[in-house]
Amino acid sequence: MKALTVVEIARFWSQVDVKWPDECWPYRAARNDAGYGVFKLNGQMARASRVAYKIAFPDVELTPEVVICHHCDNPPCCNPGHLFLGSYADNTADMVQKGRARGVSESPTLSQARGAATKHKRAVEERLPRLLEAVAARIAAGEPTTYRSIAHLDGYWSARKTLGLTHRQIVEKAKERACAD
Ligand SMILES: [Zn+2]
Incomplete structure (x- = not known):
């Protein structure tokens, strides 16, 4: 999937019920039988969640696999x-391991999926310092760092879901950062 233009991005978000950062944002336009939103892009129907992911992580190449x-x-x-390149990548590691056990080599498709998952993780890791800085700034200002007060910050959910950090770990890391300054 190619990166979307500014106009396409605006058209896409106009069809999504954008709510609070930790809530689900349902797609309001057409849905397929499985309940996934479908968005018309360059004359083709694309899955809305896929489009949302591409907008958020334009550097991650979304191959059909x-x-x-x-x-x-x-x-x-x-x-x-709420989106991740998860189960396929998780399956991949699992399948590769099983494949190796049977002496089967990794298929190009699997390595592609793994490459995309690695890229995604790297993109999230690159965003982490910004999140920690934002939390550290709150600590420095004496503001609360409860779930409710920081879950809306950019990168919070990616850090939780993709990097597997807990709320407490994010706050601890931000504290370390605040003290280092
Ligand atoms: Zn959701």
Whole structure:
């Protein structure tokens, strides 16, 4: 999938019920039989969650083999924080391991999916310092760092879901950062 133009991005978000950062953002326009939103892009129907992911992570190449999954198990949801290149990548590691055990080499498709997952993780890792800085600034200002007060920050959900950090770990890391300055 190619990166979307500014006009396409605006058209896409106009069809999504954008809510609070930790809530599901349901797609309001057409849905397919499985409940996934469908968005017309360059004359073709694209899955809305896929489009939402591409907008949030334009650098991640979404080849047809790459699957976008929902942490929230809510097919029409387009909240990028709820989306991940998960089960396929997880399956991949599993399948590769099993394949190796049987002496089967890794297929190009599997390595592609793994490459996309690695890229995604790197993109999230690159965003982490910005999130930690934002949290550190709150700590420095004496503001609360409860779930409710920081879950809306950019990169929070990706750090939780993709990097596997807990809320507490994010706050601890931000504290370390605040002290280092
Ligand atoms: Zn959701």
